Amino acid sequence: MVLWYCRRMDTLGILFGSLARVKLMRHFLMNPDKRFTVKELSIRSKISLSTLRKELNQFKKAGLIKDTTVTVVNSRGTSKKVKGVTLNASFPHSQSLADLILENSTLNRNALVKKLKQTGKLKLLVLSGILTGTSDSRLDVLIVGKDIEPKKVDRALREVEAEIGRELAYAVFDTDDFIYRMNMYDKLIADVLDYPHERLIDVLPISTRRSIN
Numbered sequence: 001m002v003l004w005y006c007r008r009m010d011t012l013g014i015l016f017g018s019l020a021r022v023k024l025m026r027h028f029l030m031n032p033d034k035r036f037t038v039k040e041l042s043i044r045s046k047i048s049l050s051t052l053r054k055e056l057n058q059f060k061k062a063g064l065i066k067d068t069t070v071t072v073v074n075s076r077g078t079s080k081k082v083k084g085v086t087l088n089a090s091f092p093h094s095q096s097l098a099d100l101i102l103e104n105s106t107l108n109r110n111a112l113v114k115k116l117k118q119t120g121k122l123k124l125l126v127l128s129g130i131l132t133g134t135s136d137s138r139l140d141v142l143i144v145g146k147d148i149e150p151k152k153v154d155r156a157l158r159e160v161e162a163e164i165g166r167e168l169a170y171a172v173f174d175t176d177d178f179i180y181r182m183n184m185y186d187k188l189i190a191d192v193l194d195y196p197h198e199r200l201i202d203v204l205p206i207s208t209r210r211s212i213n
Helices: 007-016 019-030 038-045 049-062 094-103 109-117 150-164 175-183 187-193
Strands: 065-073 079-087 121-127 141-146 170-174 198-202
Touching: 007 019, 019 038, 019 049, 019 079, 019 094, 019 150, 038 049, 038 079, 038 150, 049 065, 049 079, 109 121, 109 150, 109 198, 141 175, 150 170, 170 175, 175 187
Parallel strands: 141 170
Antiparallel strands: 065 079, 121 141, 121 198
16 A cells, blocks of 8 residues: 655654554544444544454543444435444544644655556646645545546545545546636636645646636
């Protein structure tokens, strides 16, 4: 698996006992109102169920999280309530933990570019939203290129999500379609490119720079 985070993440892992613990903390702190099932947490964080349960028990003892119920819907559309966990809103150190863990998380841009280059011929790769500290952006990742394989993109970004503890909003465009949409001043594209963002790749045949880089 690609290492998405730099050494500061390893340091936190040592201080808190394990990297799995830090990843789980991030999922709760980044989603304070979210109710998780154990299975969902295991899938999202890519942590085994056995390890996950041990860490959750420790969190409960410390008062960081609490038990709750989660409504899940099966493939037949039938809903039922199951046991889950959520951040304990009354935990006195939540903000301190969030400041420490979230501010010491640095995305490894080179690793991300390398991974996404394996998905097709990238022409434009833009970071925005939670990856650049702009929480009100409609997208976190904008990808443009030729012969992009959506499943590979999804797998790559799911790995990032497992580390940062948040789902990413992303869009993938074929180069020609993107240029057409940009010339038509497509609102989704404008909402990314006309506001603060970070370009990791930009080899399009035309300039996409407008008001703010």
